[in-house]
Amino acid sequence: MRRNAVLKPLPSEDDQAARFVRQREADRTAVAEDYVELIADLLRAEGEARAVDLARRMGVSQATVANTITRLQRDGLVETRPYRGLFLTEAGAELATRAKARHELVVRFLIAVGLDAETAEADAEGLEHHASEKALAAFARFLDAHNGKRR
Template sequence: MRSRAAERTLPPADEHAARFARQREADRSATAEDYVELIADLLREEGEARAVDLARRMGVSQATVTATIGRLQRDGLVETKPYRGLFLTAAGQEMAAIAKARHELVVRFLIAIGLDAETAEEDAEGLEHHASEKALAAFARFLAMREDDAG
């Protein structure tokens, strides 16, 4: 007996290409979102964000951080001040807030479907960037229904 997955056919080429294009764009924006989210967290919890802190926490070299910060500056998300570290522009703060909210939603959803908190945090790091707005809205509806049922 054939499974449903075996019965699927390929989508039209333009639709298929659009799916891959969306994932490539998500990959490109994931780095920026991760950096601005971490900068916001460091500023909030430690009072400063330095390149050395980003490199250590992200597990990358300072050269990688420097190059990425340069791109984020060109994109208008981050400012640097001599001897004072990294700061987010208004656009960077907005991106960080959206990324954090999306991350927290994905974590809550994964915990609600049975993952432990540590695995949910780890898996959310990738899922948060690749879930569509429709999927995120469905996660939120699912959580709201659970809260309604529990309340």
């Protein structure tokens, strides 16, 4: 640490606890958002979404996918049909749409501040779940202002 660095005081216990609670909630919802977003992408691109495809694309075992799909079914986000793969419920499709829009916003923001597209895509996978609505709104305002200057 630099000698002249000004140490910020710790936030209040309640404020700090609220931040950690928000982050833990983001961690829990990130998996559901990633799954429904990928299922929507597969349905759109390939006409079907199968557990084996999710496992390959997410780099996890088929057992992990099966457990997660069971939870997503319980939460009313995903349906399975015998011999037909995975489908999103209305709630799952809405969550996928919101997650996709957030992901695309974060990618566009990262590219606008100078990151290459490949790194922006990779970094957005984590940032999209943890950025607050205030941060996302600020990203959108920045992009609007940035795009206005380029015209």
